Amino acid sequence: MLQINCPWCGTRAEIEFTCGGEGGIVRPLDSEAMDDRQWGDYVFMRENPKGLHHEQWRHASGCGRWFNALRHTVNYRFEATWKIGEPAPAEAAAYLNQGAAR
Ligand SMILES: [Zn+2]
Structure with missing residues (x-):
């Protein structure tokens, strides 16, 4: 069974967790100025990579808290988990910095 590390509770069984989709999506500050295509991109368009994914x-079924994860979509392996609002650990920061450069 897949094990996931909750940043607050420690390692638990996969069945206790739910995925909330792509991480790091930030609501636009000036959404009134966006056209329909831009708003649609914000609401619906998500990455679907083969490989690492934030x-x-x-x-x-545990503490109920949300957290960030870096997961490999092919082998389901969790490379890192960290609390919302905290800096990503080194193994995830390298991946996230690549995304910022795209
Ligand atoms: Zn927890």
Whole structure:
């Protein structure tokens, strides 16, 4: 069974968690100025990579808190998990910095 590390509770079984989709999506500050295409991109368009992916997860059957995760979409391996609002650990920061350069 897949094990996931909750940043607050420690390692628990996958069945206790729910995935909330792509992580790091920030609501636009000036949404009134956006056209329909830009708003649609914000609401619906998400990355679907084969490989590492920044996601948000919730420990639904545990502490109930949300956290960030870096997960590999092919082998499901979690490379890192960290609390919302905290800096990403080194193993995730390298991946996230690549995304900022895209
Ligand atoms: Zn937890």
